[in-house]
Each structure stands twice: as C-alpha cells, then as structure tokens.
Amino acid sequence: MTVQNPQEFTAVLRNLRQRRQFTDQPIPEDILTDILEVARWSGSASNTQPWEFIVVTDKEKIRKIAESGKHSGFLAGAPLVIVIVLNGERALSESYDEGRVSERILLAADAYGLIGGTGWFSTPDAWDPVKQLLNIPAEKATHQALGLGYPDPAAGNGLARLGGRRPFNDVVRFETYDGIRES
C-alpha cells in the first residue's frame, strides 16, 4: 500500500481504538461494500478463507444479538452489525484469522470516518441464540459481531476512557528476551 506520508498512516494505526457509541445514521451501501471487500481480501491460514459475514441492519435482530452475550450490549445502538461466521474446523487457527479480519474491518471503517467495536459471544449460552436467530448451521462457529456506525458526538471522542499501553521497554526486547535497549 502506498501512502503519501507513511508516518501519518502509522499514527492512524497507533490511534485506532474500539468505540461503541453510535448515532442512528445508516451506513451507505457503497461504503459497506468497500468494507466487505476488505474483509474478503484479508489473509487467512493457507488462504482457506474460513469465514462468512452476515450483515444485519434489522433493529429487532440487532437488539436480540446484543442481548445474547455478556459483553455485547452496546451492539443495540449500532445501525449495522457484521456477524462473523467461521467454519468451526480448526478453532485456534480460525481464532487467529478472526483477529486479523476484525482488525482490517475496523481499519477500513475508520478510513470512512466510522467507528466500531467487537461484541463477544463467549459461551454456548451466548452464541446458540445468535446462530438460531440467523440460521447459522450448527457446525459453524460464531464468537463475535462487529458493530459499526458513525460516532455519537454527545458521547465525546471516547479518548478519555481509553486505556494506554505498557511502556516501550516493557514490551520490546532486542535479540533475546532480556535484551532491553537503553535509550
């Protein structure tokens, strides 16, 4: 990807956070399609593309999805939800691929001025109702849904609530695990 000013873009990457308070404004079709194309082109283990994406805009369905998980309530306020369906064949490698594709979707949304966050269905109690509601075959795996929308200005930019990160020398080592670089 060629960007005029790479450092400007890496700043975008550093600053991207999940945000969960939306307005009711719907997401235009052309923007949605472009974001779905990003999802479609994400990398996956041996290019297996072990996923399907269900786009949900029906308010009542979204409300039920939001009620399913312990940490998915915020989805109720989203004008659009993308439920990620995985093949359910290789739990660990699909989990890694799920992380990759989620990251790309959130980044693509950010480029369009959208915000988004992940709602989790962490147990069968949480994911079974979602699978039933959306006619997802039993053998498939559904762990999360991404809520996307435009940021609610009344909610502020959310930055005040955002967590920071561990210091550089705490997470980065050089050559060996104890290789802390003095700077």
Add this chain to the structure above:
Amino acid sequence: MTDQSDAITQVRALQKVRQNREFTDEPVSEDLLAELLEVARWTGSAQNTQPWHFVVITDPTALQTISEQRPNIGWVAKAKLAIALVFNGENPSSELYDEGRVTERLLIAARTLGLGAGTAWIGDAGNQVLVKDLLGVPREKLLRSVVVIGHPQQGATHLLGRTYVGRKPLTEIVSYGTFGTQKESAS
C-alpha cells in the same frame, strides 16, 4: 479522514496487503523499526491486557536456526529482521486472536512504510521450546510465530499450492439478515 476519495484510496490499498517472503539484503532502518514497534505496542488486545512481548531479531544465526524449524519457513534464513511474538500463555485462544490482530497491524504498517512482511509459524511444541531457549524466552510463555520484515524483492511469488489463488466472491461469503440470504438486487 473524512474525504471520501481519500478514504476509498486507503481502503482499496488495504485490500491489497499481502504477505511477502522474499526480501533484498537491505536492512530495515532503525527509524522504520521504531515505527513498526510503536504500531505493535498500541494494538488492541482483550480487555487491554497487552499479553505480549516483542523480541526483535537481527542476528543471522538466530534467523537461520528459526528457519530450520519447519520445512516451509526456510525463507526466514535470508531475512534481515524478524519480530518474535511472545504471549503470556494464560489464555491460548484469546491470545491467538490478539496475535492475529497485532500481526495484521504489522503487515499493514510494513506495507505502508514501503516494506514487506510475512508470518512464519515456528512449528510444534518441540520447535517452539528450542526457539524459546534460543531467545531466552521463559518456557511458560507462548512463542508460536515470528513476523519477518524486509525490503521486498521485486517480482517475488510464493503461491505454495494454495487451495485458492485470490479470494472467494462476495456472494459466497456475505449474507444479509440471516445466513445464506443474498441481498435483493434492487438498489
């Protein structure tokens, strides 16, 4: 980033980010490495646990040893830089999801900076222990993959007998409302 045409350009660029596995001999500069590490450090993780350490590897002998752990990661030996992703090992599934997230940001950042990057999986538990020992990583930690970064070789290809070249069409992977439901063709 609200200008629509800028947004489209940027999103189209995201669609083109692929893995690179063949690099030139030119090392990655300190400035670019610092950018990459900051991107890694600021990646989101489950409840902001940041369950990771990043070990920067430039030592050719270490890269060679890593490249010998699995038959199809020989390409790592020729690289000048790899970042080992070390995880706490407390929650293998959610940490693997986070490993996917941070890897994706590194691949995208590398591409943005005019570099290329690819993931190498280290192999089974035995291989992982060997690499952990090599890098002085405590054995209770998880070290499953390294992200290899460099200046991409022009015209390199690595289509290693893939099931798919390219991607499945949108109609095959996207449903509207319920699983298997296609969008009505009315605009």
